[in-house]
Amino acid sequence: MALTTQVMTDEQRKSVALEYLKAFDNGGTTSTGASILDLFAEDAQVYFPKWGLANGRDQIGRLFADVGGTIRSIRHDYATFNWVFSGGDTVVAEGTSHGEHRDGPWRAGVPDWGAGRWCDVFEIRDWLIQRVFIYLDPDYAGKDTARYPWLARRTGAT
Known part of the structure; x- marks a missing residue:
């Protein structure tokens, strides 16, 4: 991990996070046409549920390819974010x-x-994402209901 060399404001960190989220909405391409991976430090970490922890850009690229390969389109609702x-x-x-x-x-x-x-x-330093841990339900289409009694009752899943 590199030593911090630039002091960033909260708004600057927010801009990096927004660029990352918008790149997902744009198929992994940033507003400058670069790869989403360019937003990460070389030794960054990403956690995604049911995938696990990816260490470094190569593993992060595999995580994004695996998860992104299941998503046809995504749109984040920027106007309602809480920061x-x-x-x-x-x-x-x-x-x-x-x-x-x-x-x-x-x-x-x-x-x-x-x-x-x-x-x-x-965790963002020096204009790069050092770490992002993603917390969500990866069952996007809501098919995994039979294992949860309260959902099985609602959906008729067996």
């Missing part, structure tokens, strides 16, 4: 999304227990 700033390198973004997964569509709140609500915890 939490630590006063340090950590920025938390909470929001909603909608899109099309290979197993079907999703939209936050439809149904209320389904996918689309998420929270990302970022």
Whole structure:
């Protein structure tokens, strides 16, 4: 990990996090036409539920290829994000999304227990994402209901 060389404001960290989220909506391409991986430090970490921890850009690229290969389209709802700033390198973004997964569509709140609500915890230094842990339900299309009695009752899953 590199030593910190630039002091960043919360708004600057937020801009990096927004660029990352918008790159997902743009198929992994940033607003400058670069790869989403260019937003990460070489030794960055990313956690995604049911995938695990990716260490370094190569593994992060595999994680994004694996997960991204299941998503046909995604759109984050930027106007309703909640931002939490630590006063340090950590920025938390909470929001909603909608899109099309290979197993079907999703939209936050439809149904209320389904996918689309998420929270990302970022660590950003020197204009690069050092760490992002993604917290969401990876069952985008809401097919995994039989294992949860309360959902099985609602959906008729067996």
